[in-house]
Amino acid sequence: MGERDKEVKQKLENVGKELLKQIEKGENPTYELPVRTLNNVFFDKKTGTIKLGDKKSERQFLNIAHSKKFMQTMLVASEIRKVIDQNATVSIRDLYYALKHTIEGTNENTFEEQSESDPCIEDIEASLDLLREELHLAASAKGIIAGDVQLKDGKDNIDLAKMGSGGWSVPSNVEPDKIEFKNVNADYLLFIEKDAVWRRFNEDQYWKKHNCIILTGRGQPGRGERRLAQRLVKEYKMPIYVLTDADPWGMYIYSVIKQGSISLSYSEEKLATPSAQFIGLTTKDVETYKIPKEVTIKLNNLDVKRLKEMEAYEWFQKKEWKEEFKNMKEKAYKLELEALSKKGIRFITEKYVPDKIKNKEFLP
Amino acid sequence: MPDGKESEKPLASDFGMTAEDLAKEFKEHSVAEFFKKNRQMLGLTGKIKTLCVIVHELVTNSLDACEEAKILPEIEIKVSELGEEYYEIYVRDNGPGLTQDTVGKALGQLLAGTKFHRLIQQRGQQGIGASGITLLSLVTTGKTVQVISGTGKGKAFKCDLTIDPKKNEPKVMNLEEIDKAFKGLAIKAKFKDVKYQKSDQSPLEYLRRTAIANPHAKISFTEPDGTTTIFERSSKDIPKRPIPIQPHPKGVTVDELATMAKYTKSRKVSSFLKEEFDRMGDKAIEEIAKAVDFDLNTDPKKLSWEQAEEIVKQFKKIQFIAPRLDALIPIGEDRIKKSIRSIVEPEFLEVVERKPAVYKGGFPFCVEVGIAFGGNAGKLAGKDEEGKDVWKSEIMRFANRTPLLFDAGGCALTQAVQSIDWKRYAIKDFENSPLTIFLHILSVHIPYTGAGKQAVSNEEEIMEELRLALMDAGRKIYRFIGHQRKEAEKEAKKKMYYKYASEVAVAIAELTGKSKKEIEEKLHAMVLKHLKLEEKKEKEEAEKLNNLTEEEIEKEYEKRKAKEKKEAEKAKPKKKKIIEVENGE
Numbered sequence: 001m002g003e004r005d006k007e008v009k010q011k012l013e014n015v016g017k018e019l020l021k022q023i024e025k026g027e028n029p030t031y032e033l034p035v036r037t038l039n040n041v042f043f044d045k046k047t048g049t050i051k052l053g054d055k056k057s058e059r060q061f062l063n064i065a066h067s068k069k070f071m072q073t074m075l076v077a078s079e080i081r082k083v084i085d086q087n088a089t090v091s092i093r094d095l096y097y098a099l100k101h102t103i104e105g106t107n108e109n110t111f112e113e114q115s116e117s118d119p120c121i122e123d124i125e126a127s128l129d130l131l132r133e134e135l136h137l138a139a140s141a142k143g144i145i146a147g148d149v150q151l152k153d154g155k156d157n158i159d160l161a162k163m164g165s166g167g168w169s170v171p172s173n174v175e176p177d178k179i180e181f182k183n184v185n186a187d188y189l190l191f192i193e194k195d196a197v198w199r200r201f202n203e204d205q206y207w208k209k210h211n212c213i214i215l216t217g218r219g220q221p222g223r224g225e226r227r228l229a230q231r232l233v234k235e236y237k238m239p240i241y242v243l244t245d246a247d248p249w250g251m252y253i254y255s256v257i258k259q260g261s262i263s264l265s266y267s268e269e270k271l272a273t274p275s276a277q278f279i280g281l282t283t284k285d286v287e288t289y290k291i292p293k294e295v296t297i298k299l300n301n302l303d304v305k306r307l308k309e310m311e312a313y314e315w316f317q318k319k320e321w322k323e324e325f326k327n328m329k330e331k332a333y334k335l336e337l338e339a340l341s342k343k344g345i346r347f348i349t350e351k352y353v354p355d356k357i358k359n360k361e362f363l364p
Numbered sequence: 365m366p367d368g369k370e371s372e373k374p375l376a377s378d379f380g381m382t383a384e385d386l387a388k389e390f391k392e393h394s395v396a397e398f399f400k401k402n403r404q405m406l407g408l409t410g411k412i413k414t415l416c417v418i419v420h421e422l423v424t425n426s427l428d429a430c431e432e433a434k435i436l437p438e439i440e441i442k443v444s445e446l447g448e449e450y451y452e453i454y455v456r457d458n459g460p461g462l463t464q465d466t467v468g469k470a471l472g473q474l475l476a477g478t479k480f481h482r483l484i485q486q487r488g489q490q491g492i493g494a495s496g497i498t499l500l501s502l503v504t505t506g507k508t509v510q511v512i513s514g515t516g517k518g519k520a521f522k523c524d525l526t527i528d529p530k531k532n533e534p535k536v537m538n539l540e541e542i543d544k545a546f547k548g549l550a551i552k553a554k555f556k557d558v559k560y561q562k563s564d565q566s567p568l569e570y571l572r573r574t575a576i577a578n579p580h581a582k583i584s585f586t587e588p589d590g591t592t593t594i595f596e597r598s599s600k601d602i603p604k605r606p607i608p609i610q611p612h613p614k615g616v617t618v619d620e621l622a623t624m625a626k627y628t629k630s631r632k633v634s635s636f637l638k639e640e641f642d643r644m645g646d647k648a649i650e651e652i653a654k655a656v657d658f659d660l661n662t663d664p665k666k667l668s669w670e671q672a673e674e675i676v677k678q679f680k681k682i683q684f685i686a687p688r689l690d691a692l693i694p695i696g697e698d699r700i701k702k703s704i705r706s707i708v709e710p711e712f713l714e715v716v717e718r719k720p721a722v723y724k725g726g727f728p729f730c731v732e733v734g735i736a737f738g739g740n741a742g743k744l745a746g747k748d749e750e751g752k753d754v755w756k757s758e759i760m761r762f763a764n765r766t767p768l769l770f771d772a773g774g775c776a777l778t779q780a781v782q783s784i785d786w787k788r789y790a791i792k793d794f795e796n797s798p799l800t801i802f803l804h805i806l807s808v809h810i811p812y813t814g815a816g817k818q819a820v821s822n823e824e825e826i827m828e829e830l831r832l833a834l835m836d837a838g839r840k841i842y843r844f845i846g847h848q849r850k851e852a853e854k855e856a857k858k859k860m861y862y863k864y865a866s867e868v869a870v871a872i873a874e875l876t877g878k879s880k881k882e883i884e885e886k887l888h889a890m891v892l893k894h895l896k897l898e899e900k901k902e903k904e905e906a907e908k909l910n911n912l913t914e915e916e917i918e919k920e921y922e923k924r925k926a927k928e929k930k931e932a933e934k935a936k937p938k939k940k941k942i943i944e945v946e947n948g949e
Contacts, residue, residue, distance in 0.1 A: 016875025023886050028894070029868070061868060061887070062894045064857060071864040074871035081875060103863050110867060 004134060005084050011128045012081040019074075029061040031073060033127040034266060041265045043314040048274030050260040050315070052126065059123075069120070075099050075110060076120040080135050089136045089173070092118055119263075126266040131175075132223060138172035143225035144195070145170055146202050147213030148185040149232075154178065160213070167202060170215075172224040174231065184236045185211070189229060190353070191276070192216045193244035193253050197337045197348070204349040210357075220253055223264070226271045229257065233273050240273055241357065246281035247299075247334035248306040251324075254278050259315050277362035279353060281335050283328045289352065295342045296333035303334060320363045408500065411449060411559035412566070413770060418453055418497055418558070419443075419567040422551060424766065425494045426457035427578060429549070433460040434602050437581040443567060445588040449559055450505075456550035461513040464521055464539065471498050471511065471551070472527045472534025485606040485692055485764050485806050497553060499527050504556040508537065516547030560588050564743075564758075565769045568593060572707060573760050573767035577695060577804060578603075579703035598702040603765075604693050609808055610642040612687035613679040615726020622672040625664040633667060634660040637675070643685045652678045689720035692730045692806050695765065700802065704736050708800050711738025712848075714840040715802075716833040723825040727809045731826070733833035734802035735841050738848075742798040755798035761820075762804040768818050775819035777803040780830035788921050789838035790845040803830065850902055854895060861891040 001009075019029045033056065034040065040055040061070045079099055083090055090098070096114040103110060111117050125132055132139070144167035149160040153171065160168050171178070190212055192198045198216035201207065207214045213232065217225040233240050242257055244250030258276040260268030286296060299307070310316055311325050328334070340348045356362070408414045423439060430437035435458060442454040462470050474495045498509050507526075514520030523539040562568065568585060575583045575595030580602055583595045611620070630636035634653070637660075638644050653660045656674045695703075697717045704713055715734040722728055742755040761768040761777040772778045781801050786794040805820055813819040820826065869884035 013875050016872045019872055020876050020878060020883070023872070023883060023890070026886075026890060026893075028890070029887075061864070062861065062890065064860070067861060067864050071867045071871075074868050074875075078871040078874040103867060106863050108863065 001084075001087060005087075005136075008128075008130060008134050009081055009084050011130065012077050012084075012124075015077050015128070016074075028063075029070070031059045031070065031127070032056050033059060033123050036122065036126055036263055036265065038262055041262050043259065047269065048259060049268040049272040050262065050265045051268065052265040072099075072111060072116060073120045073123055076117060077124055080121075080124065080137070083136045087136075089138055091138050091172075092121060095121070095137065122263060129266070131267055131270060133173045133175050139222045139224065141169050141172050141222070141224060143170035143215065143217045143221060143228075144168065144198060145213065145215045145225075145228070147207045148183075148211070149181065149213060150183040152180040152182060157182070161208075165199070165202060167198070167214075170222075170224045170228055172222065174224050174228045176231075179228070179231075181231075181235065184213075184232065186213045186232075186236070186238060187211045188238050188357070189213045189215060189232055189240040190279075191221070191229060191240060191242045191257055193219065193242075193250050194337055195219075197243070200345070201349055204346060206349045206353075210354065217253075221257060223271060226257060226273070230271060230273045233275060240276045241279045241362070242276050243279045243337065243353065244281070245334065245336045246283050246285065246328070247297075247336075248303055248310055248328075250281075251278070252306075252310060255310075255313070255315065277364065279356045279362060281337060281340075282324050282363065283331050283333065283335065284324065285352075286331070286333075286335060289340075289343065291335070291339065292342055293333075295339040296331075296335050299328070299332045299334055304329075318364050324363060411557060412561050412563070414500075415443070415451065415453075415555070415558040415560055416565060416567055416570050416769060418500070418553075418555060419455075419570060420766070421494055421497050422453070422455040423571070423574060423583075426455065426459055426549065427574075427581060427765075429459035430457060430581075431603060431605065435459055436597065436600060436602060437578070438584075439581060440584045440586075441567070441571065442586040443560055443588050445560065446554065450554070450556050451558055451560060451588070452552060452554045454550070454552045456548060458548040461515045461520075461547060461549050462511075463513075463515070464523075467511060467513060467523065467525065468534030468536045471495055471509065472525050472536070474499065474527070474532055485808050494551075495527065498525065499529065501553040501555055502526050502529070504558075505554045507554050508535075510552040512542070512546060512550040514544065514546035514548065516545065520544050520546035562587075570767055570769055571595065573762065573769075574765075576700075576703050576707050576760065576802065577762045577765040577767065579695070579699045579706075595707060598706040599699045601699065603695070606693045606808075607691050609688060609691040609728075610640055612642045612726035612728075613644060613648075613682070613684055615687070615724055615809065616641070616676065616679065618669065618672045618676050621676055622667065622669055625667040625672065628664050630664055632661045633664045633675075636664040642687050648682050648684065651682055655681075684725075686722050687726060687728045689722075689728045689730075691808055692720050692728055694730055694732055694806060695804060697732070700732060700734050700804075704734055704800070704802060708736050708741050709739045710736035710741035710800065712736070712841065712844045714837040714844075716836045718829050718833050721825055721829050723807075723811070723823045727807055727811070729805060729807035729810075729826060729829075731829045731833050732802075732804040732806075733830065733837055734800075735834075735837040736800040736802070737841055737844065738798050741800040755796070757794055757797050757799035757801065759801045760803065762802070763810045763812075763817075763820060764806050765804070768820075771813070771819035774813055776822040776826055777805065777820055777830065779822060780827055780834060783827075783831060784834050784838065786838070787925075788918070789842040790849070791838075791841070801834075805830075854899065858891060858895055861894075862888060865891065 015031070019031065022029050034052050035055040035057045036052065040053040041050055042053055043049075044051045059070050059073060060066045076095065076099065079095060083095070093114055096111060096117040099117060100109055100111045102108070121132065121135070121137060124130070125135065145160055146163055146167040147160050151158050151160070158168060186207075187210070190201070190206075192201065192214060193216070195216055195218040198214060201214045206212070215225060215229060229240060232238065240257075242254040244253050254276065257273060259274060260272035264271065285291065286293070307325060307328065311322075316322075316325075337348065340352055343351075403409065408417055419441060423441065426439050427437055438458045440454075440456045444452045444454075446452055471494050474493070501507060501509055508524040509526060510522070511525050512520060512522040519541045521539060521541045524537045526535050526537075527533070528535050560566070568587060571583050571585045572593075572595060575581060579599040580597055581595075582597045584592060585595075586592045624640060625633070625636060628636045628640060630639055634649050637649060637652070638646075649660065652675060655678050656671070658671055658674075694717055697715045700715045700717075701713055704710065704715070713734065713736045715732065717732045718730060720728050720730040743758045745754045745756045748754050759772065759778055759781050761772070761775060768775065768777070781803070791797050791799070805826065810817075811821045811823055811826075813821045865884055865887035869880045869887060872878070872883050873880035
């Protein structure tokens with residue numbers, strides 16, 4: 001067992017010791033955690049990332065509203081310790097299934113859904129200031145990458161230029177002790193929201209023609225993709241451009257890549273890439289590129305609500321973004337990346353993205 | 365129900381018939397014929413109901429006799445099936461009994477003791493009397509009634525008895541002294557065209573309710589299938605005899621006034637009015653004298669219908685002091701409580717006795733209301749899927765200590781219950797709650813809706829009194845259910861904490877290497893301590909609850925309603941099934 005593993009294990013055991021002390025004193029067992037909601041999150045202008053504030057909350061065993069969560073958090077902490085002891089890495093889904101069982105003498109399960117165990121993991125990460133990778137946990141891998149990059153994944157040598165039409169699947173742990181870059185030959189990193197669009201770029205050999213790396217998180221990117229992007233950008237000083245749908249959800253993906261998410265705010269320094277720039281789509285593109293109106297989609301209530309929330313985020317308080325949100329609200333439509341196919345299937349790879357990069361038409 | 369429509373038929377007096385007319389009719393036609401023709405008028409409609417009426421008449425007779433003689437009643441009733449729709453009914457009491465001289469008149473002469481125009485709170489207001497039963501036995505079977513009677517002192521006697529329908533005279537046969545120190549009266553009679561059925565309207569239910577309204581009586585009942593049920597007495601107080609009172613001018617009809625005038629001993633109308641009516645002062649008489657166009661010094665026997673009408677018209681105009689209220693003898697809160705506890709065995713019981721009031725300006729009345737909840741309260745309606753008992757609410761109506769089993773829908777007592785918004789008192793679904801509502805109205809004159817005398821008419825003042833009593837009891841039950849709900853919550857909380865404690869103990873044991881059992885035990889102790897502390901706080905709150913006014917309960921109700929609505933909306937997609945169960949029948 002490595003030194004770090006020993007430290008992590010110790011931290012987890014201390015949680016148990018602390019609670020045992022409380023129990024022996026007859027005090028209500030209380031576990032203190034940082035608050036991970038919007039009202040305890042701030043935008044650090046210096047680092048350009050979202051950071052967790054110092055508000056704490058208490059999770060108590062003798063509190064109707066907390067009791068089940070308290071029990072779940074303890075189960076998760078004890079299970080993680082076991083995993084580290086066995087020197088294994090498990091997915092967060094594995095962990096969920098390992099802990100799910102019917103509580104003796106009842107018909108209630110410890111966990112009903114994975115969405116109950118995942119926040120407990122995040123709580124432990126945040127309260128003990130540990131990374132998920134340090135807890136031997138992996139999120140399911142879903143991102144894909146291609147480009148002229150050679151790296152070492154454990155003992156295996158991987159050439160991201162020779163991954164064919166499928167690309168290389170990004171592992172969840174891309175820390176330097178796992179993934180070691182050997183050669184990186186790229187002018188920039190293109191982070192694409194959607195899998196289907198990424199495949200268009202790969203098929204058109206965009207990365208070869210434009211000497212770049214193409215990466216997708218297939219929707220909201222996971223930690224692996226974000227950490228990989230951050231490492232490439234930091235270690236090889238390359239720009240990063242983000243390409244998403246022109247809707248509040250796509251734009252929020254950009255925001256997560258750039259400054260981080262609210263729920264993982266405690267580790268954004270390790271995940272966010274503040275230098276990221278937004279290529280598009282924007283609603284302004286509809287006019288600029290004369291995109292026919294019939295491929296736009298009307299904003300629904302949920303879109304409008306989300307848009308309103310985003311307008312209020314501190315990190316979106318920039319002139320350009322205010323204009324874009326205003327335009328979206330006025331036009332009341334959104335636009336999907338695939339809509340550009342209306343202008344020709346290679347319009348996006350041959351015209352739209354190259355033009356934008358050439359003209360440096362980005363949103364900050 | 366076969367009785368509903370029939371009993372709506374009018375009373376003799378509704379046709380303007382008087383007691384005199386009735387008596388005349390008895391003379392002109394044979395009593396039997398009158399009886400056959402007018403059975404529905406006497407409430408003898410329907411085979412099931414008729415059997416109930418027979419039991420009612422005989423039991424009422426026994427209760428009255430015992431009460432008058434200041435004896436704690438012990439009544440035995442037995443119904444045996446002799447053939448198809450052919451039954452024998454046996455009733456024995458421990459009352460004063462009848463003498464050889466009085467037995468004929470008491471059981472074999474109709475209208476022998478006429479109760480017309482006697483304003484007194486009495487059981488026998490409905491029905492046909494014991495002699496009516498003798499006649500009913502005769503006209504349905506042709507058989508005599510067997511009687512055994514004894515005073516306890518000296519020898520008892522037995523006889524067969526019937527009625528001569530043409531003369532309306534008793535016929536006593538086979539009179540024989542027997543060597544038994546028997547005390548009381550035993551009657552055995554046979555009837556056809558009647559039917560015994562186990563239902564909410566069976567003699568069993570009638571007697572159960574009779575026992576509730578007469579806590580001083582011990583009643584034992586044997587059904588045709590041999591099952592015997594004993595209703596023990598829960599009180600040793602013999603009710604005081606109610607006193608008859610003179611009619612109040614506001615409560616008298618033209619017919620009654622005219623009839624009273626015919627029988628008065630007074631020589632002048634003015635003295636007749638003054639002596640035979642309650643609250644009639646000289647001033648009122650002066651006013652009437654001025655207003656009517658005839659001389660009040662005339663002989664009341666010569667009073668014409670029109671003149672009687674004029675007097676009644678004046679009665680309506682003149683202000684009288686409200687009638688005296690001391691003529692009403694309620695069962696009493698304590699006695700009702702004891703009796704419901706012993707017979708219904710509820711978990712919670714509240715009884716409210718209202719002060720006497722007056723309806724139509726002339727009739728004193730009083731209501732007593734009880735709400736029994738949980739335990740054996742309500743009607744057992746079967747079992748649910750999980751095998752748990754399902755209870756429905758029941759409404760028990762009484763008039764002058766007599767249960768009303770029929771015509772429930774048209775009765776003011778039922779309507780008063782239905783007019784209450786029970787949700788206000790934490791009773792979510794009135795129909796499907798373990799509730800017994802006891803309603804008793806007592807009056808010198810119960811305003812029945814029809815000849816069946818099974819439903820009280822919807823008089824404004826009566827309705828108001830009933831509602832006030834129900835709401836008062838409702839407030840108390842609200843507190844009880846509120847407390848009960850808290851107890852259930854506490855138990856659920858404890859269960860929840862214990863459940864999670866076992867998991868928490870496992871996790872902490874694994875993290876620390878300590879014993880799981882020890883940690884769990886400590887957590888359990890902690891849970892109990894915590895709940896106790898919570899309970900203490902709640903008790904303080906409960907005290908606040910006890911002092912709640914109607915207005916505060918209202919507010920609390922609105923709050924709870926809003927909360928429940930919110931929760932229901934939240935739970936909609938997931939807990940659809942549960943909501944369906946709650947709304948469903």
